[in-house]
Amino acid sequence: MAAPAPTPSPSRRTFLGRLPLPERNFLADALRTETVGGVILLVAAIAALLWANAFGSSYSAVSEFHFGPGQLGLNLSVEHWAADGLLAVFFFVTGVELKRELVAGELRDPKAAVLPIAAALCGMAVPAVVYTLVTLTGGGSTSGWAVPTATDIAFALAVLAVIGTSLPNALRAFLLTLAVVDDLCAILIIAVFFTEQINFMALIGAFVGLAVFYLLLRWNVRGWYVYVPLALVIWGLMYNSGVHATIAGVAMGLMLRCTPRDDETRSPGERIEHLIRPLSAGVAVPLFALFSAGVSLSGHALAGVFTRPETLGIVLGLVVGKTIGVFGGTWLVTRFTKAELSKDLAWADVFAVAALAGIGFTVSLLIGELAFAGDEAMIDAAKASVLLGSLIAALFSGVLLKIRVRKYQALHEAEELDEDQDGVPDVYEQDDPEYHLRMAAIYEKKAAEHRRLARLAGAARSKPDSPA
Numbered sequence: 001m002a003a004p005a006p007t008p009s010p011s012r013r014t015f016l017g018r019l020p021l022p023e024r025n026f027l028a029d030a031l032r033t034e035t036v037g038g039v040i041l042l043v044a045a046i047a048a049l050l051w052a053n054a055f056g057s058s059y060s061a062v063s064e065f066h067f068g069p070g071q072l073g074l075n076l077s078v079e080h081w082a083a084d085g086l087l088a089v090f091f092f093v094t095g096v097e098l099k100r101e102l103v104a105g106e107l108r109d110p111k112a113a114v115l116p117i118a119a120a121l122c123g124m125a126v127p128a129v130v131y132t133l134v135t136l137t138g139g140g141s142t143s144g145w146a147v148p149t150a151t152d153i154a155f156a157l158a159v160l161a162v163i164g165t166s167l168p169n170a171l172r173a174f175l176l177t178l179a180v181v182d183d184l185c186a187i188l189i190i191a192v193f194f195t196e197q198i199n200f201m202a203l204i205g206a207f208v209g210l211a212v213f214y215l216l217l218r219w220n221v222r223g224w225y226v227y228v229p230l231a232l233v234i235w236g237l238m239y240n241s242g243v244h245a246t247i248a249g250v251a252m253g254l255m256l257r258c259t260p261r262d263d264e265t266r267s268p269g270e271r272i273e274h275l276i277r278p279l280s281a282g283v284a285v286p287l288f289a290l291f292s293a294g295v296s297l298s299g300h301a302l303a304g305v306f307t308r309p310e311t312l313g314i315v316l317g318l319v320v321g322k323t324i325g326v327f328g329g330t331w332l333v334t335r336f337t338k339a340e341l342s343k344d345l346a347w348a349d350v351f352a353v354a355a356l357a358g359i360g361f362t363v364s365l366l367i368g369e370l371a372f373a374g375d376e377a378m379i380d381a382a383k384a385s386v387l388l389g390s391l392i393a394a395l396f397s398g399v400l401l402k403i404r405v406r407k408y409q410a411l412h413e414a415e416e417l418d419e420d421q422d423g424v425p426d427v428y429e430q431d432d433p434e435y436h437l438r439m440a441a442i443y444e445k446k447a448a449e450h451r452r453l454a455r456l457a458g459a460a461r462s463k464p465d466s467p468a
Contacts, residue, residue, distance in 0.1 A: 014342050037281020038158025044286035045293045045361070045387070052294030063291050073240045082291045083366055086284035088235055088249035090362070093280045094183045095253020096273040097176075103258050106177045115333045116174060120181035122329025123357055124149040127321030131313035138309025144371040144382055146193065148317025148389065150186045150363035153179035154285055156356050159394045160401075166409040167401065170342065175353055178326065186363045190244045194370040203241035206248060209234035214255050217268075244370075285362055292365045295383045302388065304381065311385035314368075318358045318389035319396065326354035352400035358393030360386060 052059045068074040068081070076084065101107040106116055127148040135142050153176060160167055213230055231252060239245035258269035266274075305311040330350055334340060341347065368382035401408070 014340060037278070037285060038154040038156070040282055040286045041154050041289055041361070042158050044289040048290045048292070048294040049297060049387075051290075053297055056296075059294050063294070072236060074236060079291045082288040083369065084239060084245040085235070086288050087362070087366065088246045089276065089284040090249070090280045090288075091183070091187065091246040092249035092253045093273060093277050094180065094187075095250035096256055096258065096269050096276075097180045097253075098184055098250075099254050099256060099269060100258040100273075101177060101180055106173065107181075111337075111339075114337065115330060115339060116177040117181055118333045119174075119326045119329040119354075120178050120185065122332075123151070123178065123322055123326035123354070124182065124185055126325030126328070127317035130321035131317040134313035134316055135309045138312070140309030140313070141372075141378075144310050144314060144368065146186075146189050147364050147368045147371055147382055147386065148314050148321060148360060149182075149189070150360040150367065151179045151182045151322070151357045152359050152361035152363065152390070153183075154281055155359045155361040155390065155394075159356065159359065159398060166405065166413075168345070168408060171345070171349060171353055175356065178357060182357075183363065184250070186367065187247060187250050190367065190370065191247050194367075195243050198242045199240055202237045203243060206234055206237035206241055206243075209237060210248075210251055210255070213252055217255055217257065246366075288362060289365075292369070293361075293383065293387065295380045295387070297384065297387075302384065305385045305388055308381060310378065311381050314364075314382060314385040315389040315392065318360050318364070318386070319355075319392050322358035322360070322393065323351070323355045323396075326357045327351050330354070346404075348400070349404060352397055352404070355393060355397035355400055358397070359390045360393075361390050364390075 048059075063079040064077050066075050066077050068076050098107075107113040128145045131145050131148055132142055134140075135144075156175060156179070160172070209230060213227070213234065216226065216230075231248075234252065235245050235248045238248040253269075256267075256269035256272060258267045260267040260270075305315060327347075327350055331347070341350070364386045365383055368386060369379055372378040372382055
């Protein structure tokens with residue numbers, strides 16, 4: 001009796017393979033705005049450092065200047081308006097991004113979602129563990145365990161704009177999805193661990209406002225003059241409830257519909273995100289950085305970063321913990337599932353992106369303010385360590401990315417090649433029979449033009465010289 005045929009091994013899903021064309025186009029549009037915003041963010045951070053160190057008294061006076069309706073509990077300093085108000089815009093965009101990822105992006109397919117989620121969770125857990133071990137060993141405070149857990153996508157993309165312009169789209173998409181999940185976890189951390197007293201009446205009012213917001217969206221009510229005032233009311237109630245006001249932003253972002261209907265080219269969520277993202281990346285986040293990153297960077301202060309357990313824990317958490325966490329989480333998922341790395345990339349590329357995730361600027365600064373509330377000296381020290389850790393992570397990842405830059409350039413050129421100039425990269429059309437017909441016609445046209453030029457050149461050579 002013949003032996004039964006061997007059962008074929010199940011197909012393995014490619015990790016960091018070529019993105020679907022719609023996802024690639026959306027990513028390109030989003031990255032353009034985020035990259036420009038990241039450059040503005042870097043400029044704002046440098047300006048804050050120069051302002052705080054050269055003209056410290058004026059920086060403090062502006063940051064601590066209070067304004068706003070005190071009767072509504074909103075007489076806040078400029079620094080608090082930037083952290084609680086402007087960052088709500090940033091988290092609104094994050095909420096829309098997360099909703100889109102859940103319904104149309106990498107997180108839609110549970111099998112595909114496992115990898116970025118695992119990478120993000122490990123990329124938050126390991127830095128927290130590193131920080132805790134360092135502070136326990138050095139006898140410091142464990143209050144700042146959450147500070148090194150965040151990734152700043154705008155800052156990371158600004159680094160890519162300088163040193164990684166040819167990074168393949170799949171690696172960029174992985175970093176973006178990782179940061180979205182990371183931001184969601186950071187929001188949950190802020191809501192759960194940094195909410196001390198709750199005003200339940202204000203919180204109920206905020207939930208009622210969110211319910212009205214949701215119903216208006218489902219009833220297809222349109223008009224910014226309806227939603228903007230309602231959003232401000234929801235934000236104000238959330239702030240007065242004791243829950244961090246940025247939670248209101250992400251909640252409203254998650255309510256938007258991010259799947260287009262048959263008569264729509266883009267969903268409402270995508271349209272609104274396209275309008276709000278420049279405001280978030282180009283105004284809200286840089287202004288937050290301007291009034292949060294201004295810390296003393298004297299030699300004594302920088303030396304103290306490596307001698308104080310809390311600040312050393314933040315630096316090591318960002319540089320070492322993030323890299324090990326993101327890379328380790330990614331490797332474990334591919335080791336124990338059917339996912340395998342794209343043949344065009346190597347694990348060194350994943351390691352470089354993991355190191356890039358150690359740039360934890362915006363949300364890390366915010367969590368640092370919350371974790372050490374009431375201790376201004378410790379807040380400044382934590383901010384200095386966030387800046388230093390992010391800088392080290394940027395330089396480290398930059399070196400790793402430069403090592404493979406030729407490989408990235410080749411992959412990028414292959415991804416963007418569009419010889420038939422139809423607006424669709426050729427790599428996405430190679431499985432289309434009509435593509436081959438179009439390319440054959442283009443090559444035949446080029447060959448005919450080449451033959452015509454050759455005949456003209458030959459005729460010119462054979463023509464006798466004209467008489468003098």
